[in-house]
Amino acid sequence: MNRVVVVGAGPAGLAAASAAAELGVEVVLVDAGAKLGGQYFRQDALARGDRFALPLAVEHVANASVWAVEPVEGGHRVHVRIGEADDPSRTGRVLETRALVLATGAYDRAVPFPGWDLPGVFTAGAAQAMAKGQGVAVGDRVLVAGTGPFLLPVAVALAAAGARVVEVAEANAPVAGWLSRPRGAAAGTRRFPELARYAGMLARHRVPYRTRTAVVAAHGSDSVAAATVARLAKDWTPVPGSERRVEVDAVAVGFGFTPQLELAVAARCRIEGGFVAVDATQGTSVPGVFAAGELTGIGGAELAASEGAVAGAAAAKRLGAVVEPPLGAMARVRSGRRFAAALAAAYPVRPGWTGWVRDDTVVCRCEEVPLGRLLEAVDERDLWGVRPLKLASGAGLGMCQGRVCGANVAELVGLDDGVFARRRIAAPLRLGELAGAASTAEEAGGSPASRADQSFGQDLG
Amino acid sequence: MRVRWDGVEVEAREGQTVAGVLMGLGVRSWRTTRGAQRPRGLFCGIGVCFDCLVKVNGVPDVRACRRVVADGDDIRPQSGAELPS
Numbered sequence: 001m002n003r004v005v006v007v008g009a010g011p012a013g014l015a016a017a018s019a020a021a022e023l024g025v026e027v028v029l030v031d032a033g034a035k036l037g038g039q040y041f042r043q044d045a046l047a048r049g050d051r052f053a054l055p056l057a058v059e060h061v062a063n064a065s066v067w068a069v070e071p072v073e074g075g076h077r078v079h080v081r082i083g084e085a086d087d088p089s090r091t092g093r094v095l096e097t098r099a100l101v102l103a104t105g106a107y108d109r110a111v112p113f114p115g116w117d118l119p120g121v122f123t124a125g126a127a128q129a130m131a132k133g134q135g136v137a138v139g140d141r142v143l144v145a146g147t148g149p150f151l152l153p154v155a156v157a158l159a160a161a162g163a164r165v166v167e168v169a170e171a172n173a174p175v176a177g178w179l180s181r182p183r184g185a186a187a188g189t190r191r192f193p194e195l196a197r198y199a200g201m202l203a204r205h206r207v208p209y210r211t212r213t214a215v216v217a218a219h220g221s222d223s224v225a226a227a228t229v230a231r232l233a234k235d236w237t238p239v240p241g242s243e244r245r246v247e248v249d250a251v252a253v254g255f256g257f258t259p260q261l262e263l264a265v266a267a268r269c270r271i272e273g274g275f276v277a278v279d280a281t282q283g284t285s286v287p288g289v290f291a292a293g294e295l296t297g298i299g300g301a302e303l304a305a306s307e308g309a310v311a312g313a314a315a316a317k318r319l320g321a322v323v324e325p326p327l328g329a330m331a332r333v334r335s336g337r338r339f340a341a342a343l344a345a346a347y348p349v350r351p352g353w354t355g356w357v358r359d360d361t362v363v364c365r366c367e368e369v370p371l372g373r374l375l376e377a378v379d380e381r382d383l384w385g386v387r388p389l390k391l392a393s394g395a396g397l398g399m400c401q402g403r404v405c406g407a408n409v410a411e412l413v414g415l416d417d418g419v420f421a422r423r424r425i426a427a428p429l430r431l432g433e434l435a436g437a438a439s440t441a442e443e444a445g446g447s448p449a450s451r452a453d454q455s456f457g458q459d460l461g
Numbered sequence: 462m463r464v465r466w467d468g469v470e471v472e473a474r475e476g477q478t479v480a481g482v483l484m485g486l487g488v489r490s491w492r493t494t495r496g497a498q499r500p501r502g503l504f505c506g507i508g509v510c511f512d513c514l515v516k517v518n519g520v521p522d523v524r525a526c527r528r529v530v531a532d533g534d535d536i537r538p539q540s541g542a543e544l545p546s
Binding site for chain 2: 032034039044045046047084085086087088107108110117118119120121122123125126127128129130133134135136138222223365366367368398399400403404428
């Protein structure tokens with residue numbers, strides 16, 4: 001119990017672990033990756049060593065999936081599987097803590113369009129991860145499309161990995177968006193040189209950057225051979241007659257980010273507007289649970305690191321460390337949040353995207369549910385909640401548990417998208433592992449697996 | 462190191478993921494869906510979407526984007542829902 005447990009080793013988790021350890025408390029940092037850094041600081045997996053160094057008081061548990069968090073007397077119990085990804089030989093570990101820091105980050109949102117389920121369509125994050133982490137370009141001729149400043153570094157990473165980026169299609173008109181929020185733009189000025197640098201690199205590679213433009217279809221039989229891009233009206237309705245066909249073998253799409261909320265939801269933290277609600281010390285509504293980074297709002301690495309530093313200090317204080325308030329980091333959090341608000345205002349996902357989805361377009365990739373079947377289920381059965389919707393249509397019932405389709409399905413049928421984040425088993429695991437986990441947990445003095453089993457059943461039914 | 466892809470021995474480097482090896486070979490798809498038997502490969506790249514499932518050493522449902530290869534791994538395409546062999 002007398003340790004800080006940090007989940008996630010991206011900018012927020014690294015800062016939290018370091019801050020807590022520097023205040024003299026024991027820290028366990030649990031992360032899914034083999035190396036530190038998470039998605040933003042993704043390291044070259046083929047290079048030797050780790051470019052991040054942590055204080056000695058931090059135990060780094062790599063290749064580890066946290067599949068459940070349960071409240072126990074005086075704190076929380078964190079259930080971890082450690083080992084090669086999805087291998088039945090992974091081992092279990094149970095960590096108890098009075099001060100849990102969740103820094104689980106976010107993943108790309110991709111909105112559906114005809115052909116988006118073809119091999120050769122990737123998320124922008126996948127293109128980035130393959131280029132930076134594996135040294136592989138996802139295609140020879142790549143269209144980068146979506147919205148947000150993240151599209152720029154993705155295009156640059158693709159070019160550096162040897163791809164020809166034929167176009168960056170930005171669905172919003174961000175310059176107008178920025179100018180309408182001068183305070184937020186001022187708070188983000190430190191980001192501008194970085195973005196200007198990316199824009200300069202794209203110009204040198206002669207990559208066109210087009211605003212109010214989106215990919216509205218991908219074509220091919222077994223793999224992408226071309227895509228259609230269209231000009232958009234302000235609400236993202238495609239402008240009739242503006243469609244162009246581009247010859248590409250890959251499309252990388254990113255429409256902002258979805259936070260990885262399941263552990264926070266499992267710990268019963270209050271969620272507001274799709275993100276974890278936190279106070280000035282990054283404390284959630286649950287005593288002893290802190291949240292930092294994209295979980296509390298999409299604001300980039302710098303804000304995440306500042307939030308992590310605050311959360312780490314607050315977590316150490318909870319364990320009895322003598323802590324001066326980290327005023328510098330707290331001020332950086334406040335200015336970072338203004339930048340994040342400006343970002344959200346400049347790069348929203350606007351409703352017109354639903355217009356480029358056809359009845360036969362798959363909206364749930366796992367269960368292969370087309371839009372037509374989803375709408376049929378809603379119309380015919382007077383559905384009132386996410387569970388009946390999932391059961392009647394199949395959307396959100398597959399392996400990804402609605403992580404990819406949840407926000408889109410919710411928008412298409414008019415549900416609150418937070419409802420898809422209720423996943424009692426936070427990371428899919430094999431039944432044999434669950435059975436093994438039951439005996440491990442019993443040794444630790446509880447039987448969460450049996451409870452998890454019941455709630456898993458609930459999630460399905 | 463060397464691994465086998467669909468029965469053929471190929472070169473791999475330490476730290477590469479299964480997806481890294483396959484895409485480096487120019488393979489875009491290594492799974493078919495359970496329903497319409499449609500081809501799928503890498504999509505999210507960070508372990509979230511479960512589209513890139515592949516069989517490794519007889520075990521199906523392994524995320525190619527997350528699994529780091531080990532010398533001698535036997536990697537095979539996955540067809541629909543498969544049971545461990």
